Amino acid sequence: MIYLNGSFIPIEDARISVLDRGFIFGDGVYEVIPVYSHRPFRLTEHLHRLQKSLDAIQLKNPYTDIEWAKLVEQIIASNEGDDQYLYMQVTRGVAPRDHAFPKVVTPTVFIMSSPLVVASKELIVAGVSAITANDNRWIRCDIKAISLLPNVLLRQMAVDSGATETLLLREGFLTEGSASNVFVVKDKLLLAPPKSHLMLPGITYDVVLEIADKHQIPYEIIEISEYDLRTADEILLTSSTKEIMPITLLDGKKVGSGKPGNVFAQLYQYYQNYKVTIMRGESL
Ligand SMILES: Cc1ncc(COP(=O)(O)O)c(C=O)c1O
DSSP states (O other), X not given: OEEETTEEEOGGGOOOOTTBHHHHHOOEEEEEEEEETTEETTHHHHHHHHHHHHHHTTOOOSSOHHHHHHHHHHHHHTSOOSSEEEEEEEEOOBOSXXXXXXXXXXXXXXXXXXXXXXXOHHHHHHOEEEEEEEOOSOSOTTSOBSOOHHHHHHHHHHHHTTOSEEEEEETTEEEEESSSEEEEEETTEEEEOOOSTTSOOOHHHXXXXXXXXXXXXXXXXXXXXXXXXXXXXXXXXXXXXXEEEEEEEETTEEOXXXXXXXXXXXXXXXXHHHHHHHHTTOOO
């Protein structure tokens, strides 16, 4: 079952107008929330980021956090599987085509659930490959906007070259991946690019830094140059659906030893432990 504008219906029956501004202009924002053992992971943080995205595009939040939480609970309950991921999207709604905001319009709200399949043990042990590309997106990458054409093209570059992710460089500095945040390890120090309008403030990014704090893994939030990236001992990517993954090949060259490193191994294990504790209602 999906949720669309007040109704829970099978996805096959879901209909929206071709005049929806999401369809016409990509005028909307979204969130992706992982669900473990039927519980949404970091729901408060995801709803907070949704609010920031809505504010950034001047769209009034159609629901309170309590209403969102209720919908999330209902969607989880009406779908199979302990582990799911929720996609929720709010667009400005249906109106005659005109770039400017319509004076009166009702937002379109859509929530769906898909099975969450986390990375296999083999992938975690071997690592994945990435390529680099020029970050040619707009400069409001902090908004989780549904207009993702640049990200789509950048991610396709990775697929076309047999890689998992495209890491983005803007004016000589690492911003993030086409659909993930990226960390680097140099001399046992975890480096994280500072949040700015040039990257999405990842929920998983925050979890990684909280874990690093809690377990005294030394880290620094600092601009990461292309040189730092190419000479890194380890590179990690994070996202709600990919969790934490090691990148062991960059543009066809080994990252460090070519195997997932120690910092990755620690963060990965702590992340897995954290998932279990939070599902029991405990804190980090
Ligand atoms: C461009 C981009 N950066 C970063 C992320 C990671 O964000 P989160 O950890 O909140 O999933 C995503 C998630 O899909 C993304 O699309």
